[in-house]
Amino acid sequence: MRTYPEQLYPAQRLERVRAAVGAAGLDAVLLTPGPDLRYVTGYDAKQLERLTCLVIPAAGEPALFLPRLELAAARAAITTDLEMVATGETDDAFALVADRLGAIDSVGLSDRMWALFVLRFRDALPGARQALAATVLRELRMRKSPAEVAELREAGAAIDRVHAQVPGWLKPGLNERAVASRIAEAILAEGHAHVDFVIVGSGPNAASPHHEVSDRVLEEGDVVVVDIGGTMPSGYCSDCTRTYCIGAPPAEFTAYYEVLRDAQEAACRSVRPGVTAESVDAAARSRIEAAGYGEAFFHRTGHGIGLETHEDPYIVAGNDLVLEPGMAFSVEPGIYPGAHGARIEDIVVCTEDGAERLNNAPRELAVV
Ligand code: ZN
Numbered sequence: 370m371r372t373y374p375e376q377l378y379p380a381q382r383l384e385r386v387r388a389a390v391g392a393a394g395l396d397a398v399l400l401t402p403g404p405d406l407r408y409v410t411g412y413d414a415k416q417l418e419r420l421t422c423l424v425i426p427a428a429g430e431p432a433l434f435l436p437r438l439e440l441a442a443a444r445a446a447i448t449t450d451l452e453m454v455a456t457g458e459t460d461d462a463f464a465l466v467a468d469r470l471g472a473i474d475s476v477g478l479s480d481r482m483w484a485l486f487v488l489r490f491r492d493a494l495p496g497a498r499q500a501l502a503a504t505v506l507r508e509l510r511m512r513k514s515p516a517e518v519a520e521l522r523e524a525g526a527a528i529d530r531v532h533a534q535v536p537g538w539l540k541p542g543l544n545e546r547a548v549a550s551r552i553a554e555a556i557l558a559e560g561h562a563h564v565d566f567v568i569v570g571s572g573p574n575a576a577s578p579h580h581e582v583s584d585r586v587l588e589e590g591d592v593v594v595v596d597i598g599g600t601m602p603s604g605y606c607s608d609c610t611r612t613y614c615i616g617a618p619p620a621e622f623t624a625y626y627e628v629l630r631d632a633q634e635a636a637c638r639s640v641r642p643g644v645t646a647e648s649v650d651a652a653a654r655s656r657i658e659a660a661g662y663g664e665a666f667f668h669r670t671g672h673g674i675g676l677e678t679h680e681d682p683y684i685v686a687g688n689d690l691v692l693e694p695g696m697a698f699s700v701e702p703g704i705y706p707g708a709h710g711a712r713i714e715d716i717v718v719c720t721e722d723g724a725e726r727l728n729n730a731p732r733e734l735a736v737v
């Protein structure tokens with residue numbers, strides 16, 4: 370099995386985060402299992418009712434508090450000399466964290482921390498205002514290092530290999546669920562550690578962007594939206610949509626699919642450092658609106674991707690964030706008139722002078 374040391378989860382990252390905690394005006398950050406903890410340490414810790422928590426004080430040494438029975442797994446995952454404090458089954462882990470921090474005024478909690486822990490920390494640290502650790506981590510996680518981009522590129526290639534096999538499974542007589550189970554197997558076979566989602570929306574289900582699967586049987590003439598993604602062993606995610614037709618598509622479909630393809634191309638081409646996230650949304654939306662399908666495109670153009678499938682930056686009207694090299698996100702406009710629908714999605718990374726697409730499966734109308 371491949372390990373992911375130095376470049377992807379560099380040892381200096383913890384120190385960078387610690388410095389950012391103080392700069393953000395927080396006294397400490399507490400990270401429970403999830404993408405923030407993995408980003409800082411590389412440790413893919415289990416979500417348990419027992420407390421695992423990386424304590425990062427603005428002043429002082431960080432430490433990982435964890436149940437005694439997780440110690441061996443944590444030592445295997447974390448190669449730096451991070452202090453680990455193992456807690457027993459009868460210890461009050463929250464009180465131990467509070468003792469370590471002393472009297473503090475503010476604490477940042479990871480976005481994905483369970484309410485169970487948030488409330489226990491509120492009681493254990495009654496003087497500390499609770500904030501989101503995202504105020505510290507969002508800025509760092511949004512700007513991917515070359516090693517992170519390389520992992521996203523690998524994830525993109527893996528999901529492209531799955532899409533290359535999809536036409537062979539879209540057969541009249543099979544239902545969406547059966548197609549999805551073959552796709553899920555392929556997501557794993559092509560190198561992902563787990564399957565995050567499989568959307569197979571056929572016929573009218575293609576018009577429901579987050580439809581997953583149903584027992585609907587595929588028919589000749591169906592349009593099928595296939596949106597799939599998984600997480601690689603590195604922790605980085607894939608997400609790619611293609612729209613297929615089983616035999617000749619409805620006439621109206623062919624017309625709006627070309628509008629969609631043009632809009633998706635234009636939005637991808639608009640990505641470069643210095644433009645805003647909302648301008649990428651506008652590049653797609655203005656073309657779809659001009660063709661009269663504005664009402665049928667009712668979601669944002671994209672979302673950031675990394676250790677989570679959906680993370681900052683969001684490609685949406687109102688987000689005036691200026692894009693920088695290393696920012697990675699989806700460009701996935703859709704048109705959903707009702708009887709059928711279509712979406713095209715690629716992951717794009719902003720580079721020094723433009724953008725790189727991490728998905729390269731063909732985007733022309735695929736008649737299978
Ligand atoms: Zn989505």
Ligand code: ZN
Binds near residue numbers: 596597598608609714
């Ligand atoms: Zn998707």
Ligand code: ZN
Binds near residue numbers: 608672699701714
């Ligand atoms: Zn997406």
